[in-house]
Amino acid sequence: MARQRLVVVGGVAAGMSAASRARRLDPDLEIVVFEATGYVSYGSCGLPYFIAGVVTEADDLIAITAERFRKERDIQVHTGHRVTGIDPAAGQLSVVELANGHERRVGFDRLVLATGGRPARPPIPGLDLPGVFGVRTVEDGLAIRGYLEERRPRRAVILGAGYIGLEMAEALVARGLEVTVLDLARQVLTTVDPDVAGRVQAELERHGVRVVLESPVEAVLGGDGAHGRAGSGGHGSTAGVRAVRAGGQSFPADLVLLGLGVRPQAELAEEAGLKLGASGAVAVTGRLETSQPGIYAAGDVAEVRHLVTGRPAYVPLGTTANKQGRVAGENAAGGDARFPGVVGTAVVKVFGLEVARTGLSEAQAKAEGFDAAGHAITHGVRAHYYPGPGPATVKLVAERGTGRLLGAQMVGEAGVAKRIDVVATALHAGWTVDRLAELDLSYAPPYSPVYDPILIAASETAKRL
Amino acid sequence: MARQRLVVVGGVAAGMSAASRARRLDPDLEIVVFEATGYVSYGSCGLPYFIAGVVTEADDLIAITAERFRKERDIQVHTGHRVTGIDPAAGQLSVVELANGHERRVGFDRLVLATGGRPARPPIPGLDLPGVFGVRTVEDGLAIRGYLEERRPRRAVILGAGYIGLEMAEALVARGLEVTVLDLARQVLTTVDPDVAGRVQAELERHGVRVVLESPVEAVLGGDGAHGRAGSGGHGSTAGVRAVRAGGQSFPADLVLLGLGVRPQAELAEEAGLKLGASGAVAVTGRLETSQPGIYAAGDVAEVRHLVTGRPAYVPLGTTANKQGRVAGENAAGGDARFPGVVGTAVVKVFGLEVARTGLSEAQAKAEGFDAAGHAITHGVRAHYYPGPGPATVKLVAERGTGRLLGAQMVGEAGVAKRIDVVATALHAGWTVDRLAELDLSYAPPYSPVYDPILIAASETAKRL
Numbered sequence: 001m002a003r004q005r006l007v008v009v010g011g012v013a014a015g016m017s018a019a020s021r022a023r024r025l026d027p028d029l030e031i032v033v034f035e036a037t038g039y040v041s042y043g044s045c046g047l048p049y050f051i052a053g054v055v056t057e058a059d060d061l062i063a064i065t066a067e068r069f070r071k072e073r074d075i076q077v078h079t080g081h082r083v084t085g086i087d088p089a090a091g092q093l094s095v096v097e098l099a100n101g102h103e104r105r106v107g108f109d110r111l112v113l114a115t116g117g118r119p120a121r122p123p124i125p126g127l128d129l130p131g132v133f134g135v136r137t138v139e140d141g142l143a144i145r146g147y148l149e150e151r152r153p154r155r156a157v158i159l160g161a162g163y164i165g166l167e168m169a170e171a172l173v174a175r176g177l178e179v180t181v182l183d184l185a186r187q188v189l190t191t192v193d194p195d196v197a198g199r200v201q202a203e204l205e206r207h208g209v210r211v212v213l214e215s216p217v218e219a220v221l222g223g224d225g226a227h228g229r230a231g232s233g234g235h236g237s238t239a240g241v242r243a244v245r246a247g248g249q250s251f252p253a254d255l256v257l258l259g260l261g262v263r264p265q266a267e268l269a270e271e272a273g274l275k276l277g278a279s280g281a282v283a284v285t286g287r288l289e290t291s292q293p294g295i296y297a298a299g300d301v302a303e304v305r306h307l308v309t310g311r312p313a314y315v316p317l318g319t320t321a322n323k324q325g326r327v328a329g330e331n332a333a334g335g336d337a338r339f340p341g342v343v344g345t346a347v348v349k350v351f352g353l354e355v356a357r358t359g360l361s362e363a364q365a366k367a368e369g370f371d372a373a374g375h376a377i378t379h380g381v382r383a384h385y386y387p388g389p390g391p392a393t394v395k396l397v398a399e400r401g402t403g404r405l406l407g408a409q410m411v412g413e414a415g416v417a418k419r420i421d422v423v424a425t426a427l428h429a430g431w432t433v434d435r436l437a438e439l440d441l442s443y444a445p446p447y448s449p450v451y452d453p454i455l456i457a458a459s460e461t462a463k464r465l
Numbered sequence: 466m467a468r469q470r471l472v473v474v475g476g477v478a479a480g481m482s483a484a485s486r487a488r489r490l491d492p493d494l495e496i497v498v499f500e501a502t503g504y505v506s507y508g509s510c511g512l513p514y515f516i517a518g519v520v521t522e523a524d525d526l527i528a529i530t531a532e533r534f535r536k537e538r539d540i541q542v543h544t545g546h547r548v549t550g551i552d553p554a555a556g557q558l559s560v561v562e563l564a565n566g567h568e569r570r571v572g573f574d575r576l577v578l579a580t581g582g583r584p585a586r587p588p589i590p591g592l593d594l595p596g597v598f599g600v601r602t603v604e605d606g607l608a609i610r611g612y613l614e615e616r617r618p619r620r621a622v623i624l625g626a627g628y629i630g631l632e633m634a635e636a637l638v639a640r641g642l643e644v645t646v647l648d649l650a651r652q653v654l655t656t657v658d659p660d661v662a663g664r665v666q667a668e669l670e671r672h673g674v675r676v677v678l679e680s681p682v683e684a685v686l687g688g689d690g691a692h693g694r695a696g697s698g699g700h701g702s703t704a705g706v707r708a709v710r711a712g713g714q715s716f717p718a719d720l721v722l723l724g725l726g727v728r729p730q731a732e733l734a735e736e737a738g739l740k741l742g743a744s745g746a747v748a749v750t751g752r753l754e755t756s757q758p759g760i761y762a763a764g765d766v767a768e769v770r771h772l773v774t775g776r777p778a779y780v781p782l783g784t785t786a787n788k789q790g791r792v793a794g795e796n797a798a799g800g801d802a803r804f805p806g807v808v809g810t811a812v813v814k815v816f817g818l819e820v821a822r823t824g825l826s827e828a829q830a831k832a833e834g835f836d837a838a839g840h841a842i843t844h845g846v847r848a849h850y851y852p853g854p855g856p857a858t859v860k861l862v863a864e865r866g867t868g869r870l871l872g873a874q875m876v877g878e879a880g881v882a883k884r885i886d887v888v889a890t891a892l893h894a895g896w897t898v899d900r901l902a903e904l905d906l907s908y909a910p911p912y913s914p915v916y917d918p919i920l921i922a923a924s925e926t927a928k929r930l
Contacts, residue, residue: 013915043848043850043910043915045848045908045909045910046848046850046851046910049850049851049910049911054851054852055850055851060849060850061850063849307905317908318908318915319905319906319908319915319916320905322915322916340903341905342905343905344905345905345906345907345908346907346908346909347907347908347909347912347913348909349909349911349912354912356907358905358907383508383510383511384525384528385508385511385514385520385525385526386511386514386519386520387519415883417907417909417911417912417913418880418883418884418887418906418907418912418913419883419886420907421884421886421887421904421906421907421917422883422886422887422889422890424887424904424905424906424907425887425890425891425894425904426890428900428903428904428905429890429894429896431894435893438805438893439886439889439890439893440772440784440785440806440807440808440809440810440823440889440893441784441810441883441886441889442810442811442812442821442823442882442883442885442886442889443510443782443783443784443810443811443812444510444811444812444813444814444882445508445510445511445514446514446814446882447812447814447819447882447883448812448882448883450478450508450783450784450787451784451787452886
């Protein structure tokens, strides 16, 4: 019997996890990875810290190099190779070597699609101007850092007040820039509710970031007063970005970053006839199999089951990508693993604040049809007599009638990032807030009050349902 | 109908929680609290930080003063009153006003026993010498601080390497003393396994604490070369403590602290005919009712249901005392609350380390008859490229065959104290380690690696069962 070949399309978190897992389970499998960028196995989430200078070398963001995958795991990694078409029936794909444009066809017996996501690029004129960057790949990070060092921009405008937008605001303030964040929404960070977001906005403003909300971006303007062509991949004005026009105002900018969210790079899957979900990401089973038997999808290109709603969702995060990759790799190697799903846990550092969320926000829960109530408390994260950081706000969201816990949000100077995990765990368990209030959580004066803020929030929320 | 009277015996965590809860549920109830010390509603756990000087005023340790309980909650608080006898059949108790020795009888309709615990005092000669202190009450804290400031002791010997012993070692080092910790066991902190305890011992020694193990204390010696009378409440030598003899060696000491554990102050209950459990603490039902209907017990005098073993246990901790107090108070006021039980979660700061545990240690699990296996991993608590604290050790204990999670221990420079709560929550849910490995936990480079150390420990442990 000929050696079976697994091809993995995309070599970042999900792709390399899949390849590694498959190798561990089947030493005989031929494993080939095609990655369009020049790097594999890197942490996109580290880019703001690389750009800020907290992480000094881009290489530090890479968990395992392509070279080591080849040598230590017998995985044939091809960077700078873009897969341009998949023919599931023939078990073949087309791949272009970007350096020279050479295209070839490669056969596969099994396939894992891990093409990831890309920064959303709405049809705004001028996004192709020099000085406008996404924050996604190692190349993006190097380009932004190079631009900061060579062009010394003074004023940055960040389009979008989501996770990456806020992390980049902090990074650019650390670099000495004047930073403006624009968003279409009425609040920053729409994955949390307005009451929690308000504290985040105050923190941004306290650090000199200008936050402009309900401000639709109309155009990015170049140095010659004109703007580039909308949606084109061309160069536009060579003079570079000069300003952003949004909500009728003009915001001077020497640097513009895209933080408008992540979209699945699902074109390849769609053209190959794989079914997409309502989110536009690839629909998958619990085994992460696509509508085409034997083809798996994982990471930011794929949907994921949300355990609170029980429905597919698009939650493009690094943790999920890694875990899905393992499951896809195991199944592609002949195993039978399942990806249990997510509860939507996330945390972000915004200057001196930790901001965390899990499950559904109050707004999301209502949009999903739950009769949801949210209640927030603010309480110290240590014993009242123990010196240290200020209080944290804990908001719980629960279903009226049943008391079922639906989600939580927390914000505070410390003691938030990992506390949210207790609620995430309770969501996995499908508990009520009453049950959450019964937990035997750790206590010592330097780390917690006698009643952990989560317990206080749980009993206060239970009273109000 | 005459006004019903609830008497609460003991006014610290459990007692004042019970009184407050009863008041909230029944505005008409007469509520009387007798507390032997001069303070109510204080945090014993804060004493090491008061003695170290991190907390400057003893008053800061008090959540709510006796005065405020009287004025704001209509609770008749009598400090300096010791209850000396209870007659359940007659619904009467005897109480002595310590300031003048006057004894009186007081009737009750309902009773909550919250007499707490006391530092274990084995029959070692010399424990009554001046300069030997327990670390339990506000009076203890004031006495130790006064002794430190007036006598300026240079060398301290701490008997016992448990939570309070190690917290006091840190406090006294902060005060500039030479500190020796003696323990009978082969390791410090016997609530964790030896592998985890080893890292704690190294931290103590790194900070100049001398740790002497397997060293039974034979006597505490006074300044005149003699020692006081074992077990007596008298004054012994007025010259004060000079040394501790243990394991055949002599350890010079100007100050000796008792950290040999906590024992239930259950004599009153026993004399009143209430059933004690195997631990020597008062046996209670899920409603915290004692063997005498209508009499409730809560806090360090009572047993508690351990949710991992399903059996009663003695786990005297402030969190449990507060929660049990609420349940006892609710039931004493005519409610029907249940105390769900504990999983034995605890955390302690030892210099630069956070040391946490929940459930059963490997040793405890084996002693309880489980076919238990423990596995420890050591991993960073942030993204590998993000600067910060050193790695944490996470040890999980699970049952062979079933894969059931039985407990966890963690030790590290940061990111440990509240991470243990995820495992505590999983223990409440009764999960396997496989299930633990599936959790959607928060991730951002400043707070966690992509795979949280708990997830890594869970999948590594699962492989070994």
